[in-house]
Amino acid sequence: MLRRCIAIDPDVFAREHWDRSPLLSRAEALPRGFDDLLSPATVDELIAERGVRAPFIRMARDGSLLTRDCYVGPAGFGAEMPDQVDSAKVLGQFAAGATIVLQGLHRLWPPVIDLVRGLVDDLGHPVQANAYVTPPSNRGFDLHYDVHDVFVLQVSGAKHWTIHEPVHVHPLGSQPWTAHRDAITARAADEPVIDTVLHPGDALYLPRGWVHSARALGTTSIHLTIGIAPLTAFDIVGALVEQLADIPGLRESLPMGIDLTDRADISALVGKVMSTAMEVIGERSSDLECAAADALARGYADRTRPIPVRPLATLAAISAGDALVPVRWRRGLVASVAESGGRVELRFADRTIGFPGFCADAVRAVHGGSVVGADRLPGLDAADGAVLIRRLLREAVVVPAESLPPQTPGAA
Secondary structure: OHHHOOOOOHHHHHHHOOOOOOEEEOHHHOOOOOOOOOOHHHHHHHHHHOOOEOOOEEEEEOOEEOOHHHOEEOOOOOOOOOOEEOHHHHHHHHHOOOEEEEOOHHHOOHHHHHHHHHHHHHHOOOEEEEEEEEOOOOOOOOOEOOOOEEEEEEEEOOEEEEEEOOOOOOOOOOOOHHHHHHHHHHHOOOOOOEEEEEOOOOEEEEOOOOEEEEEEOOOOEEEEEEEEOOOOHHHHHHHHHHHHHHOHHHOOOOOOOOOOOOHHHHHHHHHHHHHHHHHHHHHOHHHHHHHHHHHHHHHHHHHOOOOOOOHHHHHHHHHOOOOOOOEEEOOOOOOEEEEEOOEEEEEOOOOEEEEEHHHHHHHHHHHOOOOEOHHHOOOOOHHHHHHHHHHHHHOOOEEEOOOOOOOOOOOO
8 A cells, every 4th residue: 555655666765765754756656546535525425424523523724723613513313412513514614714624534434444454554553544625725734743654645636735844853742843833933934845736646755743834726625644653762662661660679669858959869869760770671671572562562453453344244254054254364453372271372452362272273374364264274174163263253353255265286
């Protein structure tokens, strides 16, 4: 999916642009446009017919967000929820120059769900998607920077983008642009790095921290903003620090009567604690590294979503009489395989599923992503394979696959 968003080789992108510098890709150099992902008709359908609720919609005008009551309201009999989009209110605000922001499209619209899932696989970082629908000759937000990387995919209309160098390099999520308003205002006087108009099918990559603003031209502009929340070295440090909470000596109270205004004493105390922490890290580095790695994996699983399961189709597969329904690992589901006490386990962030030890090869084959059927699992006959597949389907670990690949002659 990354190749849909960039006009250069992914390896070159990773080396020269990822987290470093913007990249402008014109439609003629990209594989295809973006009208299969979203369109004006799609936007109308989402607003008028899909029961979208706040906070999946926001509206902004002249750099400020509108209050929710400007565009949401009750939905009437049978849908008594006060925060559903009111299409008539949206029309009024849009006609007055407000930008429509459709948030979380990676949870609402199938083509965008597929795009985001593919980008998570390609980039290895959490990804989300919003759509910005701006009326002619208007802007939604002031000059600012984002705390996440973005791909801007121009769907329809045209939008003028102005990009300036960062005033705060590689900002974390806790370091918003509002803390640097004066510096951003001053930066606007500098020559922009990019000053261009995006037309349908064009794409723009912006690393976090790059200052930008955008304005629609003579027609309504629709673009998708694909946001990437990159994991950083700071996340690794944070995960490591969390593990130090298991060290009793680091949980001890500081001395009574300490004077936090005495810089020399407090500096000495900080140095002593840092020395103790570094000593513990040195002694237990292997255990702490593994624990921190597990914590990072859990955090990643919390911030990304595997492909959804289809309850009715899954139940039908579980109930299939021949038990030969082909399945594959649920894409995006994070787990590890471990053997312990004569059993094999699938370990997830929130649970552990155990199986008899003789299922180890079969579990590893499924975890590896192979498309398998009950009669094709290594180490199991068809009857035991059917039991394993039914269990994995019921636990939403695997999903039905379209078909089995041709069996290799002589394979068990």
